[in-house]
Amino acid sequence: MIARIRLAASLAIAGAALAVAQPALADGDVVCSSGPRENWKSINDLKKAAWLERWEIIETRIEGDCYEVYARNERGQVLEAFFHPVTLEKLVVFRRGSEVYRKRGFTG
Amino acid sequence: MIRKLRPLVWLLLALPALAMVYQLASGATFAFKLLHPTGELALRLMVVALMVGPLITIFGRNRFLLGWLALRRNIGVAAFIYGLMHLVFYVMDMGAIGPIIDEFWLPGIWSGWLSFALMLVAASISADWAVKALGPWWQRLQYAVYGAVLIGALHWYWLDNNAGPALVHLAPLFVLWTLRAVVKRTRRARKKAKEKESLA
Numbered sequence A: 001m002i003a004r005i006r007l008a009a010s011l012a013i014a015g016a017a018l019a020v021a022q023p024a025l026a027d028g029d030v031v032c033s034s035g036p037r038e039n040w041k042s043i044n045d046l047k048k049a050a051w052l053e054r055w056e057i058i059e060t061r062i063e064g065d066c067y068e069v070y071a072r073n074e075r076g077q078v079l080e081a082f083f084h085p086v087t088l089e090k091l092v093v094f095r096r097g098s099e100v101y102r103k104r105g106f107t108g
Numbered sequence B: 001m002i003r004k005l006r007p008l009v010w011l012l013l014a015l016p017a018l019a020m021v022y023q024l025a026s027g028a029t030f031a032f033k034l035l036h037p038t039g040e041l042a043l044r045l046m047v048v049a050l051m052v053g054p055l056i057t058i059f060g061r062n063r064f065l066l067g068w069l070a071l072r073r074n075i076g077v078a079a080f081i082y083g084l085m086h087l088v089f090y091v092m093d094m095g096a097i098g099p100i101i102d103e104f105w106l107p108g109i110w111s112g113w114l115s116f117a118l119m120l121v122a123a124s125i126s127a128d129w130a131v132k133a134l135g136p137w138w139q140r141l142q143y144a145v146y147g148a149v150l151i152g153a154l155h156w157y158w159l160d161n162n163a164g165p166a167l168v169h170l171a172p173l174f175v176l177w178t179l180r181a182v183v184k185r186t187r188r189a190r191k192k193a194k195e196k197e198s199l200a
């Protein structure tokens, strides 16, 4: 009986530890340092920026403090691109998780 | 009891699939958006199927865990069906074979195919007659599911560049596997001590 309680307790503690550790593990998120939302350009402007890349947009969304665009390029490759919401600069682009573009000096 | 429960469990397992197909047919969503939920569900269900084994070793046989065990194969088959839907939506989204071949060797993609291949091994022998026909080999071949889970999590990590979600899904298994090892070791030690006592 005591052994079981001990087990249940260690399960609970392990679970809690993992829950606490989780945000620390989330290190892959792109950070744009874009400031308050009211200064952001509109999603329509974002779509225009992607259009200027000659991409076919699959989906746009807000990811953390970045604009994110899923799109297909002219070669049919699926890209996941992060744009700065204020400057609409293309910051970093992934292809199925592999980085294929990064703006010079961007470390976020 | 389980016999009565099984249709209900099947319905429960099928609900997300039905919702997805309905949303797709009604134009409320599109194939690309369904990649995440189908992949996640395939992985989650495999984890749920793998959890019951160590739980029984740790806590012993009780009605709840035995019921879970009896449903394990159903849960595994459901996981495979979501994996298959994931693949179908992937092909629908890509639309042509050229781009699929073109990106096959990206880490985030071949890992998905490998995980799927391992699921296919386990799922293809899920019928009752296969269990009987394969004997001890059935269990051995089912170990492919471990690989499917671990590589599925790797697939997620490579796609996302973020270990968090994949690790959270593996965490229950890591915790249970560790506890099972601990419990087994203490039991063995206790048994040895008893044997010594009875000899003395």
Ligand code: HEM
Binding pocket: A080, B035, B036, B037, B038, B039, B040, B041, B042, B043, B083, B086, B087, B090, B108, B109, B111, B112, B113, B114, B115, B116, B119, B148, B149, B151, B152, B153, B155, B156, B159, B160
């Ligand atoms: C059949 C081969 C597979 C292919 C080609 C494939 C491909 C993909 C693609 C393209 C995505 C979308 C990523 C995005 O939204 O940007 C994805 C997501 C996902 N896949 Fe697979 N996959 C395969 C098999 C599997 C299997 C067997 C599992 C389960 C173990 C799995 C689990 C996941 C998960 C959890 C996600 C969500 C990750 C995310 O949205 O970032 N996949 N997969």
